[in-house]
Amino acid sequence: DNSNETQAIMFLEEYNERAQTVYPESIEISWTYNTDITEANQQAMIDSSLEVAQFAKDMQVQAQQFNRTGFSYDTNRQLEKLLYIGDAAMEDPDQLEELNTLQAQMETRYSTGEVCLNNSPDQCLELEPGLTRIMATSRNYDELFWAWDGWREAVGAPAREDYRRYVELKNIAAQANDQPDCGAYWRSWYETPDLQAQVEQLYNQLKPLYQQLHAYVRRKLYNVYGEDFINLRGPIPAHILGNMWAQSWTNLLDLVEPYPGKPTVDITPSLVSKGYTPLQMFQVSDEFFTSLGLIEMPQEFWDKSMIEKPDDGRSVVCHASAWDFYNQIDFRIKQCTDITMDDFITVHHEMGHVEYYLQYKEQPVVYRDGANPGFHEAVGDVLALSVSTPQHLYAVDLLDTVVEDDEADINYLMSMALDKIAFLPFGYLMDLWRWGVFDGSTPSSKYNEDWWKLRLEYQGIIPPMERNEGDFDPAAKYHIPASVPYIRYFISFVIQFQFHKSLCAAAGQEGPLYKCDIYQSEEAGTLLADMLKFGSSRPWPEAMEAITGQREMSAVPLVEYFQPLIDWLEEQNKNEYIGWDGAPEWRPAAP
Numbered sequence: 001d002n003s004n005e006t007q008a009i010m011f012l013e014e015y016n017e018r019a020q021t022v023y024p025e026s027i028e029i030s031w032t033y034n035t036d037i038t039e040a041n042q043q044a045m046i047d048s049s050l051e052v053a054q055f056a057k058d059m060q061v062q063a064q065q066f067n068r069t070g071f072s073y074d075t076n077r078q079l080e081k082l083l084y085i086g087d088a089a090m091e092d093p094d095q096l097e098e099l100n101t102l103q104a105q106m107e108t109r110y111s112t113g114e115v116c117l118n119n120s121p122d123q124c125l126e127l128e129p130g131l132t133r134i135m136a137t138s139r140n141y142d143e144l145f146w147a148w149d150g151w152r153e154a155v156g157a158p159a160r161e162d163y164r165r166y167v168e169l170k171n172i173a174a175q176a177n178d179q180p181d182c183g184a185y186w187r188s189w190y191e192t193p194d195l196q197a198q199v200e201q202l203y204n205q206l207k208p209l210y211q212q213l214h215a216y217v218r219r220k221l222y223n224v225y226g227e228d229f230i231n232l233r234g235p236i237p238a239h240i241l242g243n244m245w246a247q248s249w250t251n252l253l254d255l256v257e258p259y260p261g262k263p264t265v266d267i268t269p270s271l272v273s274k275g276y277t278p279l280q281m282f283q284v285s286d287e288f289f290t291s292l293g294l295i296e297m298p299q300e301f302w303d304k305s306m307i308e309k310p311d312d313g314r315s316v317v318c319h320a321s322a323w324d325f326y327n328q329i330d331f332r333i334k335q336c337t338d339i340t341m342d343d344f345i346t347v348h349h350e351m352g353h354v355e356y357y358l359q360y361k362e363q364p365v366v367y368r369d370g371a372n373p374g375f376h377e378a379v380g381d382v383l384a385l386s387v388s389t390p391q392h393l394y395a396v397d398l399l400d401t402v403v404e405d406d407e408a409d410i411n412y413l414m415s416m417a418l419d420k421i422a423f424l425p426f427g428y429l430m431d432l433w434r435w436g437v438f439d440g441s442t443p444s445s446k447y448n449e450d451w452w453k454l455r456l457e458y459q460g461i462i463p464p465m466e467r468n469e470g471d472f473d474p475a476a477k478y479h480i481p482a483s484v485p486y487i488r489y490f491i492s493f494v495i496q497f498q499f500h501k502s503l504c505a506a507a508g509q510e511g512p513l514y515k516c517d518i519y520q521s522e523e524a525g526t527l528l529a530d531m532l533k534f535g536s537s538r539p540w541p542e543a544m545e546a547i548t549g550q551r552e553m554s555a556v557p558l559v560e561y562f563q564p565l566i567d568w569l570e571e572q573n574k575n576e577y578i579g580w581d582g583a584p585e586w587r588p589a590a591p
């Protein structure tokens, strides 16, 4: 009855007040651990998360007392968000403490991992920046193997037992949220019953693009490493693609550039030669957002963010992240920013998260989230599609010369494909593996075997040395030990081109999609901001419709963006073997 709804609304208002005290305090304690990893800070974070879990449980008990029939859509949706509270729903507090402890230990192991030169403890490299720079710049097969294998030995294998127990506990937590397993719980956030089928269909539509890029890059790597290490009908060794996880191949641009001799589109040399600091990289990004009429980063952001790896000996979680303190004033980024184009793009990615926070900060706390997790990942990347254009980089003095002809355009599209197309199979398989682990189809006895089956089937890569169950290679990627879902990035890499196409139309940009730069377009900014303000108050198809005019995810704008390169690659590859099942018995020579 109506009075019941009035009481529910009063309860929700009380929740909204209390949450804006409870959450900020706990998030501050988590920030302290992330920016100063010590045993004490880790324990403080675990203790605080147990307190927050108790608060969430108390609120859940109150929320489920209401008979929601006849309630308005909004009251219903807000209450619903309080019923499903993740790990906090675990019945047994000891199990929750064990889970939080495991997660903190796995995050610490990854974030403090290092590889030491011939066991001299004073010459060690951490992932950022040391190992990342080697993976990006070395063309020495053995040196790349040293970094690739050393990292997996340091943070992969040791995580196996923790991870096995983590999976058990995460599934117990999922069942406490009325879900069969943790993968099902993570997918439930999309409110899309056939989500797996939709992402599988999107992947199959994009697979031909990836296979063309794979064949072309394989040929170029063959020219560098030779026939002992590259089989022109087989998979590519996993460690020579310019990235620790072979998820982005942009660092191979100098090897694979279609028309060498054109001015480069890689601004890393410019950033370095012009003496750019991390702060300036953030300021340039902020200026792009405000040029669209979006909200600028508040002073607290500049005062309290951590945008460089500290040099005072502190251990920190270097993997980038953007933080909402749920008090409408504190928003931060934590990033160990290196002076590279990769990190300039990551700055935009992280700032996109904060822009979303700023746009929905007036929403009730329960709605301060992306329309779905993929939306949150797409915001910064959409703007980066404009920022990355040679014309824009030239306009903001990050490129000294720009040439606009068909060959230069193909070079540019290749650089973008090495990021966006190369990523797609990795973005897809990360959670294919985890969904299988959570639903039991991948037992711990086959963690590594199933991982490399997926890496071969979808990415067409092969480990440089035989792997076995003494290894645990998935844990060498942050999101696995850090328990961060990943299908959100695959979804983002598809929908960001839908958003780009719509924002470009709003900005009155007419030319080919890959040349569009929405810089300084208030129309584009307004179209984006109006969607961001929704937060998670409406189902994501409504947010999609608000920007693009239609409700589904679609790979069409991504294909449209890359069409000139697709045509070029098909011509280039007309005598190449497409795919990697042409030499099933082949293995690369040992490093």
Ligand SMILES: O=C(CCC(O)(O)[C@H](Cc1ccccc1)NC(=O)c1ccccc1)N[C@@H](Cc1ccccc1)C(=O)O
Residues within 6 Å of the ligand: 319, 320, 321, 322, 323, 349, 350, 353, 376, 377, 381, 482, 484, 489
């Ligand atoms: O992991 C990231 C960037 C970090 C983040 O911004 O996605 C961060 C990951 C994270 C870290 C700690 C706890 C939870 C998530 N996500 C956020 O900061 C975040 C997540 C949800 C809402 C708001 C912010 N990118 C992915 C994929 C990617 C995306 C875009 C370009 C390149 C690569 C990667 O590096 O493999």
Ligand SMILES: [Zn+2]
Residues within 6 Å of the ligand: 349, 350, 353, 376, 377
């Ligand atoms: Zn992100």
